[in-house]
Amino acid sequence: MVKCAVIGATGYAGAELVRLLLGHPEAGEILVSSSSSAGESLASAYPNLYGGFGSKTGSPLFVDKAEAVAAADVVFAALPAGHADEVAAACAAKGSLFIDLSADFRFGPDEATYTKWYGKSYAHPELHAASVYGLVELNRPRIAALGASKGPKCIGNPGCYPTASTLGLFPALREKLSETSGIVIDAMSGVTGSGKELTKSSHYAECADSTAPYKIGEHRHIPEIDAVLAQMAGSKVGSVFTPHLAPMNRGIVATIYFRLAKKGMKVEELREAYAGFYANEYFVRVLPAPLVATNRNVRLSNFCDISVHLAHDGETAIVVSAIDNMVKGAAGQAVQNMNVALGFDEKVGLSMFPPAF
Amino acid sequence: MVKCAVIGATGYAGAELVRLLLGHPEAGEILVSSSSSAGESLASAYPNLYGGFGSKTGSPLFVDKAEAVAAADVVFAALPAGHADEVAAACAAKGSLFIDLSADFRFGPDEATYTKWYGKSYAHPELHAASVYGLVELNRPRIAALGASKGPKCIGNPGCYPTASTLGLFPALREKLSETSGIVIDAMSGVTGSGKELTKSSHYAECADSTAPYKIGEHRHIPEIDAVLAQMAGSKVGSVFTPHLAPMNRGIVATIYFRLAKKGMKVEELREAYAGFYANEYFVRVLPAPLVATNRNVRLSNFCDISVHLAHDGETAIVVSAIDNMVKGAAGQAVQNMNVALGFDEKVGLSMFPPAF
Amino acid sequence: MVKCAVIGATGYAGAELVRLLLGHPEAGEILVSSSSSAGESLASAYPNLYGGFGSKTGSPLFVDKAEAVAAADVVFAALPAGHADEVAAACAAKGSLFIDLSADFRFGPDEATYTKWYGKSYAHPELHAASVYGLVELNRPRIAALGASKGPKCIGNPGCYPTASTLGLFPALREKLSETSGIVIDAMSGVTGSGKELTKSSHYAECADSTAPYKIGEHRHIPEIDAVLAQMAGSKVGSVFTPHLAPMNRGIVATIYFRLAKKGMKVEELREAYAGFYANEYFVRVLPAPLVATNRNVRLSNFCDISVHLAHDGETAIVVSAIDNMVKGAAGQAVQNMNVALGFDEKVGLSMFPPAF
Amino acid sequence: MVKCAVIGATGYAGAELVRLLLGHPEAGEILVSSSSSAGESLASAYPNLYGGFGSKTGSPLFVDKAEAVAAADVVFAALPAGHADEVAAACAAKGSLFIDLSADFRFGPDEATYTKWYGKSYAHPELHAASVYGLVELNRPRIAALGASKGPKCIGNPGCYPTASTLGLFPALREKLSETSGIVIDAMSGVTGSGKELTKSSHYAECADSTAPYKIGEHRHIPEIDAVLAQMAGSKVGSVFTPHLAPMNRGIVATIYFRLAKKGMKVEELREAYAGFYANEYFVRVLPAPLVATNRNVRLSNFCDISVHLAHDGETAIVVSAIDNMVKGAAGQAVQNMNVALGFDEKVGLSMFPPAF
Secondary structure, eight states, X not given: OEEEEEETTTXXXXXXXXXHHHTOTTEEEEEEEOGGGTTSBHHHHOGXXXXXXXXXXXXXXXXXXXXXXXXXXXXXEOOOTTOHHHHHHHHHHHTOEEEEOSSTTSSTTOHHHHHHXXXXXXXXXXXXXXXXXXXXXXXXXXXXXXXXXXXXXXXXXXXXXXXXXHHHHHXXXXXXXXXXXXXXXEEEEOGGGGOSSOOGGGBHHHHTTOOEEXXXXXXXXXXXXXXXXXXXXXXXXXXXXXXXXXXXXXXXXXEEEEEBSSXXXXXXXXXXXXXXXXXXXXXXXXXXXXXXXXXXXXXXXXOEEEEEXXXXXXXXXXXXXXXXXXXXXXXXXXXXXXXXXXTOOTTTTOOOOOOOO | OEEEEEXXXXXXXXXXXXXXXXXXXXXXXXXXXXGGGTTSBHHHHOGGGTTTTSOSSOOOBOBOXXXXXXXXXXXXXXXXXXXXXXXXXXXXXXXXXXXXXXXXTSSTTOHHHHHHHHOOOOSOHHHHHHOEEOOHHHHHHHHHHHTTOSSOOEXXXXXXXXXXXXXXXXXXXXXXXXXXSSEEEEXXXXXXXXXXXXXGGGBHHHHTTOOEEOSTTTOTHHHHHHHHHHHHHTSOOOEEEEEEEOSSXXXXXXXXXXXXXXXXXXXXXXXXXXXXXTTTOTTEEEOOTTOOOOGGGTTTSSOEEEEEEEOTTSSEEEXXXXXXXXXXXXXXXXXXXXXXXXXXXXXXXXXXXXXXX | OEEEEEXXXXXXXXXXXXXXXXXXXTEEEEEEEOGGGTTSBHHHHOGGGTTTTSOSSOOOBOOOHHHHHHHOSEEEEOOOTTXXXXXXXXXXXXXXXXXXXXXXXXXXXXXXXXXXXXXXXXXXHHHHHHOXXXXXXXXXXXXXXXXXXXXXXXXXXXXXXXXXXXXHHHHHHHTTOBOSSSEEEEEEEOGGXXXXXXXXXXXXXXXXXXXXXXXXXXXXXXXXXXXXXXXXXXXXXXXXXXXXEOSSSSOEEEEEEEEBSSTXXXXXXXXXXXXXXTTTOTTEEEOOTTOXXXXXXXXXXXXXXXXXXXXXXSSXXXXXXXXXXXXXXXIHHHHHHHHHHHTOOTTTTOOOOOOOO | OEEEEEETTTSHHHHHHHHHHHTOTTEEEEEEEOGGGTTSBHHHHOGGGTTTTSOSXXXXXXXXXXXXXXXXXXXXXXXXXXXXXXXXXXXXXXXXXXXXXXXXXXXXXXXXXXXXHHOOXXXXXXXXXXXXXXXXXXXXXXXXXXTTOSSOOEEEOOOHHHHHHHHHHHXXXXXXXXXXXXXXXXXXXXXXXXXXXXXXXXXXXHHTTOOEEXXXXXXXXXXXXXXXXXXXXXXXXXXXXXXXXXXXXXXXEEEEEEEBSSTTOOHHHHHHHHHHHTTTOTTEEEOOTTOOOOGGGTTTSSOEEEEEEEOTXXXXXXXXXXXXXXXIIIIHHHHHHHHHHHTOOTTTTOOOOOOOO
């Protein structure tokens, strides 16, 4: 049993992570820390977890960040941009595993890109240089190697949009099935994607019964998507990404358009190529026709559902990739990373099936 | 490990039950049966369960009802009214446990009431006479005794509204804290309560952004509530019940009004009485002030959250009782009944915590 | 044509009022004022109104409150509690009609009750003494008399819950069909009821797919309901009121329980009594059986739909009363008050029919 | 005043049209016809319209289709595919204006395309040859000429997706700002788009909190979009169109991607080109930065809101086009067509502003 700490446990990703860890058979004590809720109990912030720590009438108090880090074998951080390095350094000093749910560790050594989009700099560049981007399906061997590593063990947990988008393109790019320019990624997200902060765009009366793109051409997940697609393709990829806010709580659905590299390829061939590519990935389900991927069928699970289609022009592939933004797009993927890094069965603690409704 | 059969597995309650059993450590093989989907695979009806039986690309076919019953140690039925007796008789002949999610076994020997409200009669009155109403918090000893019984083992799983309503009144009636007439139960349900059948009232454009009472004065849960309240109070109870449909997928919230038997009782006293009454019931959480029970905090769990309040007149108690209609109000309670009847830990397979959102 | 001013035009009630006045044939220039948006254009706060003032590319700037009041024939205020007296006094000095959408003018001379619940005092008690509570169906003659009055012309526009609740009880109380104690009013509101202020309870992820009572026993509409019911009945009425938040944008549905004064009264008799009572009220639609009142069918209109039912006990009437909280419960009723006070046809500017979906 | 007939008045588009005509000052008697509801009153099908025809307690009965056509000056039909020709012929014989809300008259003389996608043939090809596609912004002169025409007066009212999609591309194609291949139209629709028919995909529990593309590569609006874009561009245009279902009642939001014809064009230039192009179109609002078009701000109005953006690559324009699918996408556009054809002010009966929430 490993001791876990969740730093930033009152944010949405942190709270979801606590919930998943509560059901994880290898997770022992779970320490929670939150600067905004010091001295309060977890259940006062999240009444859904009332009674969730064994006691029917209580729940643990939030502890000091340093105390949580000192006690834990695995530290998860879900903090605003620019706050992860300090926690990462403390973990490195102690030799514990650090999994960051913010964007701080998603760019590896490429500080310039990080700084351009997030306006922060690296306090510990050497930790970033040694870190791994935690998309397990892409980087499993490197993540697995972290466990026995003598060096720092830092994982940058991927963003929600990049997870759905890049998994939807991975087979096409790696197998050279897609042209590498002119790709369009049109994605919808549920409102939890913008977290617990009270904003006009997440005010019920503003977003119910309504949908719209936002941050067009300037969303911070753009450089992350670009970097991962380039790694997958082995060369620069030209893509356009537009996020939309949809009136639903959870989920991301990315509708992805690319031109077939081989003219005349049939949709069945393309689907089989995808299915074969992911045959050994438990969490990626390439759906048989006529199913279409939707957030509904992956809700509360760590699955990424992918369906493969062809446009009416016969030349444009349309791939739909759906995840739960809070699970595979955040907390679940963090647990998956922990499982791989620590040598647990990758599915442990993530075996729940999505509810039908 | 016990073999389980779910008869009527394509209905909403049946599908939810399959999902819960998939995560139940004592459940072995799960046989699914559906008259409407014979020959199809489970995943074709419920793509959320795709890959849910061990195989990444397949899922079991629906089998014949008789085959499922013959093979199983525990048989759950989620069929329309009037179809349970046949299954119950087959189970009784075999000595297997039968848990019925319809209303057929909720009235015990009182066939007259059942016939009046459901228009059906008992094919096997002796099975009803021996059956137990499966509200564990009320009838735990009788349910537990079924396991070792030589006779028929039939459990009538309670309705969703009756579960929320009667748990919200149990302490008040048993402890004589409430007057026994003039009780008002005003309850809201999510749309899954009306199942998968396509009806005008569950058509998205008809029920989104809208709410209203329905079946006023004539909902079939009225006689069930009356019967259970009478058992709790030890005498007839005068109550009025009105269900409402609210634009949400899951959940029941019952707002219950009763006049205090003891004038001047303080809200803290009443809350403590409730908390004490349920101190040993894991699945009933009596919330501390100022929390208010809501379906949001019990979603996808087997919890019943109860909060206790006082009206402005100082004489009327207002108790709010919230459950997930598909879990504690149906499939979860069925699993809880199985656990108690077979001597498993009551929480096994039901330990998931509700998500915050 | 009358010049109109809307003070507090960026709040939800104010914005809805501007929208209604834009379609009112007797409304000339509309001046808008907002302390929080000085110098901005109306369309920057409400892009739905872009182009709404005749110019395709512009919309008026917010003007100073004093300027708006000075220029207008009719002044509407939708300000936080405690700010109406100053505006009312300016209107009284000028002889213009003042319609207040806050609670400040709902209690007439009863400053004690206002102070107890709102924590403010009257700056101009004489204006309150002369004011009229603007529930047209109750006080039409007094409102109509304001137009020709030499004194101050102040109308306190009713609250949303009180409008739905008291219209649902008016025939029963006036015609002595109901017992005057033990009345239960259980009401649901859409989220716009809590306005544009960003709060946790109106954060999408907190209120979607969820419903719960709030402010149990302490909602500020309680004393207003009590006062109006007493006026309707001619004596004190004992009632309990509980508001709920439901995941919908607009609407209030009040489910009201009262015991029949005359045992054995049939539901048809009761329904006919209601229909006859409201026969000449255009905005109150007493629905024929088997229709049930719902916010869906009054959305965006000034209608109050009422349906009349009987509980299973044969002794308890259940009346459902539904309005759009932003129209009949706020801005529409304010326009109705203006129409009556200024001698316009009561329906002018309010003739739109609710959309079906 | 013109007499209007609505054939197929119980469908969603028909019901919305009746509601709009009820508020249209030039519309006199409105006859409603429905094969599924013969003998019933309009209010029994649409309780929102209760009292909507002058009588407080009644509403008109549905009349026979032939009777409605015979009596009316303007006939609107909202019938399933293949049923419009018969009505059109009756109107042509009588010289009355016929506006068809189905797809039957959207393809003019191109029967082959119609037959390929809808599986029906033309009963009266000559009526189709003389008909006009009723996108007023594209074909206003031809529509206006119909009024004085001696020949048949048949208008094919555009589909909802084609309206949003083609208005979003019209300036770019006509002004040669876009490349004419590689266009991607990714559109979301509210659930009313699939009408009142009870289907699994419009069952509340299936579509709430969920979103997904559907009919990928095979939606019937594809050929209509292709034809209109070609007319706008003056040559064939290569585009891909994917519809999505989003959990909202009304609205279409199309996110449109095209490559700029002129490299280096700035977003401000593009926006100004759009604004200039539509300067005299009342119902098309080209939004100033930083506003983004959304169905929320056009709801219940006949506006088409368009916002203009640039992707991060600097080469791809992203145009967002939003309408209310039931108004500008169906019933409102039909009224707009009537207004133009009969020489009324184009805005008459369509002057309502969208509510903010």
